[in-house]
Amino acid sequence: xxxxxxxxxxxxIRQHGARDYPNECCGVLFGRAEGENKRVIEAVPLRNLRxxxxxxxxxxxxxxxxxxxxxxxxxxxxxxxxxxxxxxRARGLDVVGYYHSHxxxxxxxxxxxxxxxxxxxxxxxVSVVRGEAKELTSWVLTEDRxxxxxxxxxxxx
Amino acid sequence: xxxxxxxxxxxxxxxxKRDAVEVQATTIGEALAHLTAEYGDLRRxxxxxxxxxxxxxxxxxxxxxxxxxxKEQTPLNANDVITIVPSIAGGCARRCICR
Numbered sequence: 001x002x003x004x005x006x007x008x009x010x011x012x013i014r015q016h017g018a019r020d021y022p023n024e025c026c027g028v029l030f031g032r033a034e035g036e037n038k039r040v041i042e043a044v045p046l047r048n049l050r051x052x053x054x055x056x057x058x059x060x061x062x063x064x065x066x067x068x069x070x071x072x073x074x075x076x077x078x079x080x081x082x083x084x085x086x087x088x089r090a091r092g093l094d095v096v097g098y099y100h101s102h103x104x105x106x107x108x109x110x111x112x113x114x115x116x117x118x119x120x121x122x123x124x125x126v127s128v129v130r131g132e133a134k135e136l137t138s139w140v141l142t143e144d145r146x147x148x149x150x151x152x153x154x155x156x157x
Numbered sequence: 158x159x160x161x162x163x164x165x166x167x168x169x170x171x172x173x174k175r176d177a178v179e180v181q182a183t184t185i186g187e188a189l190a191h192l193t194a195e196y197g198d199l200r201r202x203x204x205x206x207x208x209x210x211x212x213x214x215x216x217x218x219x220x221x222x223x224x225x226x227x228k229e230q231t232p233l234n235a236n237d238v239i240t241i242v243p244s245i246a247g248g249c250a251r252r253c254i255c256r
Contacts, residue, residue, distance in 0.1 A: 026245070059215075059244055060244050073246070075244065078215045081244075103249070105249035116246040118243050119170075120166070121166075121167050
């Protein structure tokens with residue numbers, strides 16, 4: 001499996017990660033499934049609902065509130081997500097995955113990422129170290145939900 | 158009665174690549190039970206091992222979140238539309254689980 005990424009969305013993800021540092025940023029990836037592979041045509045920044053703790057709690061309560069915040073957790077408002085899906089469809093595209101940043105952490109999925117993941121989607125993670133976007137990786141959940149498999153990224157166009 | 162369940166893209170592979178499935182049910186809980194009985198591979202993505210709906214699985218009845226209705230006991234009317242919407246959540250931790 002390969003994630004083909006246009007240069008524009010790639011740059012958009014990196015800039016978003018740097019801009020929202022030290023908080024986690026998040027967004028949606030629009031594109032097309034091409035057989036086993038996916039192509040990302042656009043990355044659309046979305047709000048990290050964890051910056052609004054009251055609203056976030058209604059959607060998905062934190063497991064350890066003392067240790068979790070918008071600095072190490074992200075959450076996308078399901079209504080914003082529905083809107084994004086409709087936008088994608090209206091433009092003849094699909095939601096092929098999501099991206100988020102790991103501030104001052106490697107671009108590797110956490111156990112929390114895995115527990116909240118869905119199959120098929122590509123999960124792009126950008127590591128942002130002291131405000132600067134560094135490594136960028138992509139992951140797909142295995143069928144049995146036990147782990148993430150690494151997905152190769154190819155920059156196209 | 159017959160209701161429609163709209164399936165999100167990542168789960169369509171488990172229901173014959175369809176974007177919606179019709180089920181017979183009188184409550185939301187029953188509709189989801191029938192759905193996962195017919196399409197067994199869906200179950201682990203919607204329910205935890207002890208049979209609870211996963212916390213990040215949102216279920217809407219005609220655009221209304223069932224958490225603000227009667228949750229899984231919410232009664233259904235003919236031609237209702239149920240939409241399954243995954244909450245997209247995550248975040249970093251010290252322990253990585255990549256291969």
